[in-house]
Amino acid sequence: MPPVQNAQFTELLTLSAALGKDMRRTQGAGGNTSIKIDGTLWVKASGTWLAHALDKDIMVPVEITPLVAALHAGDPRAEKATDFVLNDLNASGLRPSIETSVHAVIPQAVVAHFHCVNTIALSVLEQGEAIIAERMAKDAPGLTWAMIPYRRPGTPLANAIAEVVDKRPDVLVLRNHGIVIMGDTVSQVAERIETVTAALSLPQREPMPVDAAWLETVSSGTAFAPAKDRETHATALDRASLGIALSGSLYPDHVIFLGTTIGQLKNDDTVAGYLAEASISGRPAPKMIVVAGKGVLLSSELTAGGEAMARCLAEVVTRVPEGEDIDYLTSAQEYELSNWEAEQYRQALDRKGTAG
């Protein structure tokens, strides 16, 4: 039974579940949807999965006007938005998404934000804006859009979006992050999602076969094991994709769930040997280790959300066009993401399994 008796709300849950179940559009707890009804923003709760929209209560009610006022005033309460939750209607008791202020500042009634792997793969390119402009003009000519520079999710991103909302764009491409698609009704947003994701789609490079037996042997007796999901191995199975993955962090959820270091086994290294060496030299143990031409090993410490993020990386790097210059997150941006209280809450939920 949905918490609100509203046909649009129910439709949004159906759209959310579909978005959440498509690995090319949403991975783990990433992405969030919202609807504005009578001054209340119903937005996905932090740490919950869009994929569960029809099985669990995932939406939190937030009062829009005071939240937007707080954002514009630079009031730090806008960041977590917990002070603006309508507790009487919040049966789940969950916290609103870390991206709530982004949803609140957008005037349209229905907002879908997700981590479309094609959009990410284009948005990290130095020439990304020009390429996206060409594709949108050709395949989504009826839609207006704007490119938003990279900002940390939460109020910094909401403030950057606030600068363009007066023009009421239908689509926002978030550099090194994902996409936001807006509209007046759920069906309009659903239709736009199909149009835009088709316009921005990219071919995937063909991976070599995974060497599962070799990966088992080299990791035996350690806290690492071959990725269970076959597609996740693709990161290590062509030279261009591997080079892109190892050259830096591309988007926030990668840093938050997998950290800034991807381990790489070379020559005759074993996982045990690699970890011992990392420990001696004081480097943090990675959560993911790649082996060129063999596949990907994941730490047993990874949650379902972390595993989904390893898959996301494969989906993104195999689509980033070869030979293009890439804007990676800077070390200051990585640091900002790694030391962020709201994110630690989201990860704690993920560990407890609330999110999985």
Ligand SMILES: [Zn+2]
């Ligand atoms: Zn996001």
